[in-house]
Amino acid sequence: MSLSINNSISALRALGVKQSVTANNIANSETAEFKKSRTVLEEGVTGSVSAKNQPVNTPGAMINQADGSVEEMSNVDLVQEVTDMIPIKHAYEVNLKALKTSAEMEDSVLDLIG
Numbered sequence: 594m595s596l597s598i599n600n601s602i603s604a605l606r607a608l609g610v611k612q613s614v615t616a617n618n619i620a621n622s623e624t625a626e627f628k629k630s631r632t633v634l635e636e637g638v639t640g641s642v643s644a645k646n647q648p649v650n651t652p653g654a655m656i657n658q659a660d661g662s663v664e665e666m667s668n669v670d671l672v673q674e675v676t677d678m679i680p681i682k683h684a685y686e687v688n689l690k691a692l693k694t695s696a697e698m699e700d701s702v703l704d705l706i707g
Contacts, residue, residue, distance in 0.1 A: 596639060598695055601688045603641040607634050608688070610644035612681050618669045626653070627667035629674075 611632040621627040629649045634642055653668040 595695065598692060600640045600642070601691045601695070603637075603643070604634075604688045605685065607632075607642040607644035608681055608684050610646070612678065614646055615674055615677055615681070619671065619674050622667055622669040622671055622674070624667050626665050627669065628653075629667065629669045 611634065614630050614632045618629040621629075630646050631649055632644050632646050634644055637643060649668060651668050653666040656664050656666055658664055
């Protein structure tokens with residue numbers, strides 16, 4: 594496989610990790626004391642992409658309970674999580690288009706060779 598194909602595939606895998614972390618944050622947004630995570634995408638030496646998860650330890654909102662105790666809610670901001678998914682969608686589209694273009698170019702070369 595060519596380097597560009599490998600790089601696009603690694604990007605799609607890393608974006609999948611990022612999407613999974615975002616989905617987990619959204620799913621747990623109403624869970625008391627849940628701490629969200631963030632995924633940082635990093636470029637490798639050859640242009641490949643890797644994903645690293647990092648916890649976000651900022652405190653959540655504090656809610657007074659009926660018994661007088663205070664409970665910390667999750668630190669997930671749903672608006673931020675949903676808007677973070679928009680560039681992930683576009684990055685998926687770009688990498689899929691790059692894979693399609695690469696396949697079309699290889700087909701053209703094979704047609705020229707005979």
